Amino acid sequence: MHNKTLAQISQDLQAGEYSSVEVTQHFLDRIKNLDGQYNSFITVTDELALTQAKAADELRAAGNANEWTGVPMAHKDIFCTDGVRTSCGSKMLDKFIAPYDSTVADNFNKVGAVSLGKTNMDEFAMGSSSESSFYGAVKNPWSEEHVPGGSSGGSAAAVAARLAPGITATDTGGSIRQPASFCGVTGIKPTYGRVSRFGMISYASSLDQGGPIARTAEDAAMMLNVMAGFDKKDSTSIERDVPDYRADLNKSMKGMTIGLPKEYFSKDLDPVMAQTIQDAIKEYEKMGATLKEISLPNTNLCVPAYYVIAPSECSANLSRMDGVRFGHRCEDPKDIEDLFKRSRSEGFGDEVQRRIMLGSYALSAGFYDAYYKKAQQVRRLIKNDFVAAFNDVDVIMSPVAPSPAFKFGEKSKDPVSMYLEDIYTLSTNLAGLPGMSIPAGMINDLPVGLQLIGNYFDESRLLNCAHQFQNATDWHTKTPTGLK
Amino acid sequence: MEWEVVIGLEIHAQLATKSKIFSGSSTEYGADANTQANIYDLGLPGVLPVFNEEALRMAVKFGLAIDAEIGMKSVFDRKNYFYPDSPKGYQITQLHEPIVGMGHIDIDLGEGKSRRINVTRAHLEEDAGKSVHEGFDGQSGIDLNRCGTPLIEIVSEPELRSSKEASAYFRKMQSIVMYLGICDGDLSQGSMRCDCNVSLRPKGQEEFGTRTEIKNVNSFKNVERAIEVEIERQMDILEDGGSIKQETRLFDADKNETRSMRSKEVENDYRYFPDPDLLPVIIDEEYVEAIRATLPELPEQKKARFEAEHGLSAYNASVLAANREMADYFEAAAGISGDYKMTANWVMGDLSAALNKNEISINEIPVSAEQLGAILKNVKGNDISNDGAKEVFNAIWQGKGSDVDQLIDQLGLKQVSDTSAIEAVVAQVLADNPKLVEGYLNTPEDKRAKAIGPFIGATRKAAKGVNPQVVMEVLKQKLNELG
Numbered sequence: 009m010h011n012k013t014l015a016q017i018s019q020d021l022q023a024g025e026y027s028s029v030e031v032t033q034h035f036l037d038r039i040k041n042l043d044g045q046y047n048s049f050i051t052v053t054d055e056l057a058l059t060q061a062k063a064a065d066e067l068r069a070a071g072n073a074n075e076w077t078g079v080p081m082a083h084k085d086i087f088c089t090d091g092v093r094t095s096c097g098s099k100m101l102d103k104f105i106a107p108y109d110s111t112v113a114d115n116f117n118k119v120g121a122v123s124l125g126k127t128n129m130d131e132f133a134m135g136s137s138s139e140s141s142f143y144g145a146v147k148n149p150w151s152e153e154h155v156p157g158g159s160s161g162g163s164a165a166a167v168a169a170r171l172a173p174g175i176t177a178t179d180t181g182g183s184i185r186q187p188a189s190f191c192g193v194t195g196i197k198p199t200y201g202r203v204s205r206f207g208m209i210s211y212a213s214s215l216d217q218g219g220p221i222a223r224t225a226e227d228a229a230m231m232l233n234v235m236a237g238f239d240k241k242d243s244t245s246i247e248r249d250v251p252d253y254r255a256d257l258n259k260s261m262k263g264m265t266i267g268l269p270k271e272y273f274s275k276d277l278d279p280v281m282a283q284t285i286q287d288a289i290k291e292y293e294k295m296g297a298t299l300k301e302i303s304l305p306n307t308n309l310c311v312p313a314y315y316v317i318a319p320s321e322c323s324a325n326l327s328r329m330d331g332v333r334f335g336h337r338c339e340d341p342k343d344i345e346d347l348f349k350r351s352r353s354e355g356f357g358d359e360v361q362r363r364i365m366l367g368s369y370a371l372s373a374g375f376y377d378a379y380y381k382k383a384q385q386v387r388r389l390i391k392n393d394f395v396a397a398f399n400d401v402d403v404i405m406s407p408v409a410p411s412p413a414f415k416f417g418e419k420s421k422d423p424v425s426m427y428l429e430d431i432y433t434l435s436t437n438l439a440g441l442p443g444m445s446i447p448a449g450m451i452n453d454l455p456v457g458l459q460l461i462g463n464y465f466d467e468s469r470l471l472n473c474a475h476q477f478q479n480a481t482d483w484h485t486k487t488p489t490g491l492k
Numbered sequence: 493m494e495w496e497v498v499i500g501l502e503i504h505a506q507l508a509t510k511s512k513i514f515s516g517s518s519t520e521y522g523a524d525a526n527t528q529a530n531i532y533d534l535g536l537p538g539v540l541p542v543f544n545e546e547a548l549r550m551a552v553k554f555g556l557a558i559d560a561e562i563g564m565k566s567v568f569d570r571k572n573y574f575y576p577d578s579p580k581g582y583q584i585t586q587l588h589e590p591i592v593g594m595g596h597i598d599i600d601l602g603e604g605k606s607r608r609i610n611v612t613r614a615h616l617e618e619d620a621g622k623s624v625h626e627g628f629d630g631q632s633g634i635d636l637n638r639c640g641t642p643l644i645e646i647v648s649e650p651e652l653r654s655s656k657e658a659s660a661y662f663r664k665m666q667s668i669v670m671y672l673g674i675c676d677g678d679l680s681q682g683s684m685r686c687d688c689n690v691s692l693r694p695k696g697q698e699e700f701g702t703r704t705e706i707k708n709v710n711s712f713k714n715v716e717r718a719i720e721v722e723i724e725r726q727m728d729i730l731e732d733g734g735s736i737k738q739e740t741r742l743f744d745a746d747k748n749e750t751r752s753m754r755s756k757e758v759e760n761d762y763r764y765f766p767d768p769d770l771l772p773v774i775i776d777e778e779y780v781e782a783i784r785a786t787l788p789e790l791p792e793q794k795k796a797r798f799e800a801e802h803g804l805s806a807y808n809a810s811v812l813a814a815n816r817e818m819a820d821y822f823e824a825a826a827g828i829s830g831d832y833k834m835t836a837n838w839v840m841g842d843l844s845a846a847l848n849k850n851e852i853s854i855n856e857i858p859v860s861a862e863q864l865g866a867i868l869k870n871v872k873g874n875d876i877s878n879d880g881a882k883e884v885f886n887a888i889w890q891g892k893g894s895d896v897d898q899l900i901d902q903l904g905l906k907q908v909s910d911t912s913a914i915e916a917v918v919a920q921v922l923a924d925n926p927k928l929v930e931g932y933l934n935t936p937e938d939k940r941a942k943a944i945g946p947f948i949g950a951t952r953k954a955a956k957g958v959n960p961q962v963v964m965e966v967l968k969q970k971l972n973e974l975g
Binding site: 087088094096101104106107108110205206207208209210212213214240241242243244320321323324326327328329330332333334344348368371372373376380 | 531534535536537538539540541542543570572574576579580581582632634761762763764765768769770771
């Protein structure tokens, strides 16, 4: 049952093959029996899930079901869920029970989906390995020595381990695509403003975007149909019709032009990775697409611009975690200054503190123009590169990350090498474009993703490309060795 | 040395929107602590601000009223600082691109004199909550009801030159925001608050001296007092050859002194940057013009009209125009009485005195404009005396009646102005007082005006309600006939 995709489970439920309670219990049992190994969930909401499943079955019995009624899924623990702990992977919010639903969680509730729980992540979504969680590191189901990627490592690992068929995630600099690549699953980061950020705990407001991680493009499309849409509670969400993301899945690849940025395929790229990606792209040629070399001349500026903008925004976004109204509060503060300082020093982990300090520095009087303002100007240049590129091509393809999953501890002690993990993914966040990762090969028995970058609001085309690739290949069906 | 005083004011005015600037909570004053704070006001994780357009309309209205440049693109910034009543750890404000740019107002300096003061800018921002330090057993409580109430911060150019000018400026701003209906102007509830920047420089010097900022002064009188004591303090230091430290000070009204609050050196670096949760606010000419069409007649325009149309003095016109309700009351009453000058004197004199004595505002006055108009119409028609008018006014105030004509009858205030009737009474008075008549006739011409007094008294005693002017005329005539 757990090897089925979201779409198959949806069909089975509609056909009465099994009940929502049965499939929900099955996944809950798997989490209980197997997640000790992966640590992909922070909170499992057994009771709530079964209550929702039961209600879904009743709805179906009454003839009021839709395709989502009773379908199990889960949320990254960055989305606020009413009455359920929402920790963001941090000691700071270990005891925080959100009193409201994020728009994304609310959307899934409204269509009748069943939430199994909340998945593990890098603390406040800051990281590329899911090692920085207060709840311990997440293991990659393909190899326990390797990280699952981050920050949505819990979502990616849980989908790879068949603990849930689809899970929500967020992507600020690659946090959906890189873990999807490392865990051999499918993830899409939509255009900035496509999915409401209301109730999604902010890391870097101008870069954060929610999206799904699932096993197939079709499942991702099904989830995005629920997630996407204008929300008046998020001023940066965009008022624009949401297409049915499954409608274009079967369009032909004939006549499509794929752009290959020469900066992404430079001599710095590991030759094995380069070959793996080239082989994957050949599949598209076989399907009738043409390739075209393009240039994104400001690519080298992405990492520095990102590591000014994201920490700057996070330094203010995380200020509300002050120990006054919610979250961790230090013992016996001697005055308000002490309360602020100790609550925050105790509640935040190293990487979070590092980024808050970086951002505070970049925004300081006298440095603002040299750092934040300059980074915003660079951001404009990066965006212009893409706008020009999309005049000539329909979709851009590249590696997701420089390598397959790395080992625990390999980069966590060297922040700069960790930051370079995001070198191919950051640009789409800076430009606000949609990006996707699909399983496209294996290196040393570890999965490798192919990144697809689309024009603004062209999620349908990305999903179409991904689906056609998945029709032609079987990388997305590969199961981690030894998985039960 | 002769010093020149340089003052600039920053006035915070709470906008009278129903809900807060970035959340749907009510802005009403006086509710139980934290009952008007929702998940946004509490700064819970994941919650996002949504801009209340009503605050934008009010700010634009203000900008138009002070003839300012309107920011067609304005941007919200985050001002970062930790304070327990600032739940997000930053305040959303507008630093580089405010909604209102350079404008100006004319302040009234008494006796019809006025002076133009430039206003640097006015920007939108959110108010903070309140810390409550009593009743929590050594700890502090936080009340977030006020948190997120929309404010405009109005910044003047450093063009004010005395404490009197500063309070006149503050008064004029209050008058304008109340006219516009964008702020209730209530200083006692903190709806308007004022920070005063004060510095001194040797007369003739162009460069400004070091300034201090006196925070949160909450009445016109305290603005004057705070500035005066601060000027004195600075002057003492400078005269002694010392230098002023740039710092924030607090005014202690009880001790009549300013006190250092914190010095600028240790002050926060606010690390301003554009709020990525909010989009820039873009408006167009059409939007601005639609708001311009809703502007009421403003104090300056009203004052000019009172002078031109009603013949009021510049002073009377400016006093009456300063308060919209007062001006409306005046115009309604004068329209009925038919005498604008007399009505103006009455409103500024007896009526204002009665309001002050009873400590109530014009909105709460028990005598309606229609009633005052009817009373004064009687005065103008010589049907009652000015004293009689006061009696009727007081009677209505005290709830003894509401119909003016009826009260005049009841109180026997109707004046007899019929000359023939008065002549009869006067004849009788003269016949009854031969000695007085004799004394009068022996008085030299130039002193007779004073000697006529006793006859007036006697006549009015004999016949209540006679018009004293007519009595005077008749008496003079009759006595002159005698000698």
